[in-house]
Amino acid sequence: MKIVQAIKEPNKPFKLNNSVALKEPLVLVFGNRYLLESDQIYAEVREMFPNGHIVFGTTSGEIIDNTVLDNCVVLTAIEFEKSSILVKRSNVDDFNNDDEKLGKSLMAEFPRENLRHLFVISEGSTVNGSALIAGIEHLGNTSFGLSGGLCGDDDRFERTLASYNENPKEGEIIAIGFYGETLEITSSNYGGWTTFGPERIITKSNGNVLYELDGKPALDLYKTYLGEKAKELPKSALLYPLSVKATQDSEALVRTILNIDEVENTMTLAGDVPEGARVQLMMSSVDDIVNGAFHAAELAIKDRKNPPELALLISCIGRKLVMDQRTEEEIEEVKAVIGDDTVIGGFYSYGEMAPFSGQDSCKLHNQTMTLTLFSE
Structure with a gap:
């Protein structure tokens, strides 16, 4: 070579x-x-x-x-x-x-x-x-x-x-x-990221588009967690990705938000976020x-x-x-x-x-x- x-x-x-x-x-x-x-x-x-x-x-x-x-x-x-x-x-x-x-x-x-x-x-x-x-x-x-x-x-x-x-x-x-x-x-x-906060259930999604968590608009919940940093979406989402577990026994996948839709109140992620999956926020350190x-x-x-x-x-x-x-x-x-x-x-x-x-x-x-x- x-x-x-x-x-x-x-x-x-x-x-x-x-x-x-x-x-x-x-x-x-x-x-x-x-x-x-x-x-x-x-x-x-x-x-x-x-x-x-x-x-x-x-x-x-x-x-x-x-x-x-x-x-x-x-x-x-x-x-x-x-x-x-x-x-x-x-x-x-x-x-x-x-x-x-x-x-x-x-x-x-x-x-x-x-x-x-x-x-x-x-x-x-x-x-x-x-x-x-x-x-x-x-x-x-x-x-x-x-x-x-x-x-x-x-x-x-x-x-x-x-x-x-x-x-x-x-x-x-x-x-x-x-x-x-x-x-x-x-x-x-x-990775090297750690979950924090409550675990929620994906109640509505389509492929890699996330609509609802626990029956509530996912984007609204996410903005609540981000606080002032919500103004910087989708960039600020890179610091707080989502841990997604399709089943109780499956390994967690980390999902980053690529785009948000303010009109539809949705988030588009880089990969699938199946309905019924368990979701938590994540954070990390250097x-x-x-x-x-x-x-x-x-x-x-x-x-x-x-x-x-x-x-x-x-x-x-x-x-x-x-x-x-x-x-x-x-x-x-x-x-x-x-x-x-x-x-x-x-x-x-x-x-x-x-x-x-x-x-x-x-x-x-x-x-x-x-x-x-x-x-x-």
Whole structure:
């Protein structure tokens, strides 16, 4: 595996960390939405990697090595020497926003033989990540791993962009299939958030749209808890996500609010919030988040046979808001576990995709640190 990385600051060209020539590399380009809106961004990357498979995604912060950047673009180009990749794309508008149907259609484009892992970069403004995952895994997922994340737009929640081999645009969902017997790919996630306040029951919802808790308008209840911070919705909701337990015995999923509808008095979350599920507010601290990142890295590397050569990190914008000036500490904790020889790239997101530890089925998470580790 050969890897080249680069950073692009506003009004400057990409600065490469080395000049190694790569053959048909996978080129992951994660960056600030304003910079990826440039009409020249694709041409600029294509000039550096004429034969590359170029995937773009907007972010809420860029990760490279042990550094977190803002208002920049980070690039990681990977040549797999013993393996192969297949990249496919689709758009939510082509499926009338039926995200599960989109997931099924996207999965149908990937041959299953020797498929080791699917890594997804999805638009993050409107997608129901739970439905997308359900579509991808509709035939049962026992032979390959699934991880990835939802694109971000800092804390603006205006629009997110992604693309494959073209300028970034809205509504795109990109899936990267990794093939090869020598590939070892592991993924994991962990949060570090604590529940507080009364537990309530979801009495009315539809997919990822939440209408009522305990028979009362959910948005009104949420605003009551936020107090003055309700004026800053949906940004302020990142500091107080929801813990959602579908059944009494199921593991809790963390859900972040993507949008609110003042007219309908509803909240749209990044993943499903089924009726009958139990809900509680959550909060966290810097130390809890740092410890969560450390634990996520331990889980990702736990059963590996080979040391990782590449780590793709996707962490949530809510964690970044809590960490503030100490954001890099969670990246440093990950690096301390996976080792200095592992190349690190990634971004801050509106949602993360990974299975719970010890499980095969992938879930949509919020407020977690998610790692996907590669070696061949």
